[in-house]
Amino acid sequence: MRLVQHLLGALVALLSLGVNVQADQSVLRISVLKFGTVNWELDTIKHHELDKAHGFDLSVQGVAGGAAAKVAFQGGEADVIVSDWLWVARQRAAGKDFVFIPYSKAVGGLLVPKGSSSKELPDLAGSKIGIAGGPLDKSWLILRAYTEKNLGMDLKAQSEQVFGAPPLIFKAALSGELDGAINFWHFAAKMEATGMHKLVDISDAARELGLDPETPLLGYVVKGSLVREQPELVQGFAEASREAKVMLASDDAEWERLRRRMNAKSDAEFSALKAGFRAGIPAPRPVDPVAAARMLEVMYQVGGEDLLGQARNLPEGTFYDPEKPG
Missing domain, CATH: 3.40.190.10 (Periplasmic binding protein-like II)
Known part of the structure; x- marks a missing residue:
């Protein structure tokens, strides 16, 4: 009996200290x-x-x-x-x-400023494109593959790329320093909210390449x-x-x-x-x-x-x- 009472007392003490006695x-x-x-x-x-x-x-x-x-x-x-x-x-x-x-x-797209004269990808020849994530950014690679296959265009060779962290690409795009930009999806969403718009949706480009955008x-x-x-x-x-x-x-x-x-x-x-x-x-x-x-x-x-x-x-x-x- 004393042992039981002792164990019960110890349990009460633990609970009073907020100790979790569950597994x-x-x-x-x-x-x-x-x-x-x-x-x-x-x-x-x-x-x-x-x-x-x-x-x-x-x-x-x-x-x-x-x-x-x-x-x-x-x-x-x-x-x-x-x-x-x-x-x-x-x-x-x-x-x-x-x-x-x-x-x-979620993937983003290639966005251009509001009022941009670029209406399709070939219009970006000779332009400056900002890319978040570096030269191996997946959206950039998909876009390059798409332009080569569907347009016969080497987008890397025919444009100037500016690589930087997502916030820097975001600011450069909004300030007009870039003719187009690829950014992580949430920065791209913020860019669209300011009036920029997608010239190409990466999901559409992936689909054109025979890829499943649901992956x-x-x-x-x-x-x-x-x-x-x-x-x-x-x-x-x-x-x-x-x-x-x-x-x-x-x-x-x-x-x-x-x-x-x-x-x-x-x-x-x-x-x-x-x-x-x-x-x-x-x-x-x-x-x-x-x-x-x-x-x-x-x-x-x-x-x-x-x-x-x-x-x-x-x-x-x-x-x-x-x-x-x-």
Whole structure:
């Protein structure tokens, strides 16, 4: 009896200190850009405790750049990062056991200023084009492949490229320093809100190349060992991500809650960002490996080993499949 009373007393003491006596939930550490749009989804997961509902605790670690996130991931300081599946394919071809979970299919376009005399791509010959993400930016490579195939035009040779960080390309485009610009989708949405318009939509260019624009380009990256050793954790994260997407796809009130962290300067920007995110939500189905293989083939033709290393073909196991956890 005294032992029982002692145990009950200890339990009461623990509860009074706010100690969780339930089984510990697995902590899943994700490193992402501090101000990246993925934080809108992660915020939704945390706010509605979708992580806890699926048996884990999501720990969001903000970093200054994508390179820092990759260092944390490869060094074991993070369990999840955000990248494109072409990078995952390259890593798998090099022997790294990384796996891609779809997050977004959002892509931008080639935008020109309001009142631009350029009405079609050939009009940009001799012009200055700003490109965020560097010479291996996926949208730029798709556009180059499109102009070569459909117009017989070498856009790289017939234009001057200005490479820079997304905010710099954004400012240069708005100031009139550029004749056209390719930027990450959320900056492109803000640019359109100011009056710039798409000369070419990258999704349309991809479709003209025989690619499926429904193929998600961006996603969460985890290690294959985590998928094999803690399949419930990875599946729980994937399901929490999907549930957050469902909320963001249909609930305007959820966006009002997120508005402050979206850094929208106007109602037009806010609406454009919301619409752009929603348009980028991928269908709730596994990535089509045939469509992905076709995209990789096209990207290798333009970007070569600089982009894809030894990944000439789609490595098996690139995409997460909850039906095949191993």
